[in-house]
Amino acid sequence: MDQVLQNFISVLRESGVPVSISETLDAAHALEIVGYGDRKVLKDSLGSSLAKSAREREVFDRCFDQYFTLEMPSVETASDRCGESAQTEFPLSPLSRMLLVGDTPGLIASMFQAARRANLESLRYPTQKAFFAMRMLDTMGSGELDRDIAQLGESGSPLPLKISADLADARRSLFESIIKFIEDRFEMLSNGTYNHLIEDYLRNSRLTHIEERDLHRMHAIIQKMVKRLNDLHSRRKRTARRGMLDFKRTLRKNITYEGYLFVPAWKTKKIERPDIIVICDISRSVSRLVRFFLLFLYSLNREVARIRSFVFCSNLTEVTEYFEKYPVEAALAVIQNGAGLDILMGRTDYGRALQDFRENGMDSLTRNTTVIILGDARSNFSDPRPDILRSISQRCKRLLWMNPEVPTFWGTGDSEMYRYSPYCTLLQECNTLNHLERIIGSLLRH
Amino acid sequence: MNSALDPKFTEIDQISEGYRAAGYICNRSIATTLYLAHHLGKPVLVEGPAGVGKTDLAKTMATYLELPLIRLQCYEGLDESKALYEWKYGKQLLYTQLLKDKLDRIIDPEENLSESMEKLHRYEDVFFSKKFLEPRPLLKALEQAEGAVLLIDEVDKADDEFEAFLLEILSDFQVSIPEIGTIQPGTRPYVFLTSNSTRELSEALKRRCLHLFIPFPDASLERDIVRTRVPGISGRLEIQLVTFIQQIRQMDVKKPPSIGETIDWARVLLLLHANDLNPDLVRETLHVILKFEEDIRIVSQNIFTMTDISVRSAGN
Structure with a gap:
């Protein structure tokens, strides 16, 4: 296969477009049909066979423009400053000669060659840039260039001195060109890998430590996780939904017609969705986590689960309607700062919150309900009312408690975790995305 | 493949010409994809916002090739007994x-x-x-001796399972019926799948298709479309109208007007014998292009400036 296309595809893969083998073959066939003649046609053809969504197309367009670029690395040469005579009078290395004469195409060719020899395609991390620059310079013959400059400089007569100075200038600009060249390549090559590293890091880092600028990445990761869970569970849910002839029911139904079978009966749909009630502590200590948790749950909402949610701080209030009215992100913003909600953002009071829940939400508990409580169980030394939690636990199917603190801190200070824990079906530490995914995954499995 | 139809696929420009004759203006990237779809024998997955002519693309293909169009509308719960x-x-x-x-x-x-x-x-x-045997769209498309254009509309509305089931048809163009055997077509149908991206389609499905993203058209293409679809419209009005629509698409509205709505509006204005846009006229006919009360309100607030810009763009 075409080496150019192959390299381009590896650039695409690195940038995050998952190109499969069959797509590669398609692209190769497309290339055979349309050829390299028309840039626009080439771009559209490769685009339609390699990029399979609007986002991928965007990446593709960027890579295509970068890769099939006519813009050559610019190299400034010393040609205008020095006569042709110089190269005949002194024995110079090929690189010095090219710099002196201003042989730009030659220099570019040698730069590409050096890039290939230095295996620039394996460049991955920003810290490797200098290393590759050194390697490329070496291959291009910078050692000889240095020697030429030194020798000419020592001679003492005006012409060689001038040539030496010119060469030194040219060397500086060559350095810059090479660095620029490597930077461009890095931009193109490393995009994907670097993203991947960050993603890994984010999945495992404490949710409370994630910085504002990474939030959009988090959302993307959450979407990805949610998609997986959805795929997994919607499939299972749907096995009962086939429109097939139900023979037993057909026989039974047609008894009325003296056993003549002419009204077929079909197998019917059966949809099972988990019924979830979420109670979240939104005091400052856990608010960050709540944000991700709710984002996660409500992304699931559409496909898998039916959710009612309550938040509390000093008292408790229901926020389900906000998620129905606004898009998830907007609703989260409201909930996070508590503005416009019927809630007091004072000291966290778990006893009061549970009491409020008993009044407002207790009726909707059935034996299919899963109750999830998210909070650190730090109740500022007020009465934690574990008796209410017990009655909740008795009425619902499962009671999960997710605590953002590490287990060693449970029960210390004003934490009432161990007074609540006997009534929880599952009590788990939860402070990274991976924790979240595991817990929510188990929620859907039953 | 489809060698009998080859004369209609020798050049990329020929396709755009043929489409234009059938009343569909397609830009070069659409034509390139259609050209490739024919030569590679692959289905085309068409994505883009609602109302940019995804479905019409397939319909026009049927007109262009003079083949029957067989359409399968997808919805949640669609299964093989209704599709195959x-x-x-x-x-x-x-x-x-x-x-x-x-x-x-x-x-x-x-x-x-x-x-x-x-x-x-x-x-x-x-x-x-x-x-x-009651043949449903997919089987029907395979049974056509002359070939056919198969349109699988809004494939994103169907379940994941159905998508998986489509894979056999899309890659081999054959289906197996356990009681009868494998059915293979004489001529491969042209397959178009459309999607509104309400959900991400599976990798496997995407891999088997060529991908075509149709965005909202730029002003000159849209004017071209309006001219073709509404032949009686004056040049002035057409420029004003398209400029106005393009401005709305820049705004933050719930549902930006699609090409279909542009055409409707052009027809309405033609019926009203309008020569120029003016704020009153626009206000009265705004509901043709905007389908949400809120959107109409947002646009109404800026109606004067927007009309002004549109009128000025057409020159005097």
């Missing part, structure tokens, strides 16, 4: 009842049970033959 084929259960049951008397004649009363069974076995395939 189904046995005519009612007819089967009815026939078994009607033929009850015949059975007595076939089976000689003198014979013992196993001999009768043996005799019956000879007839067993009667009820599972093509006569009792």
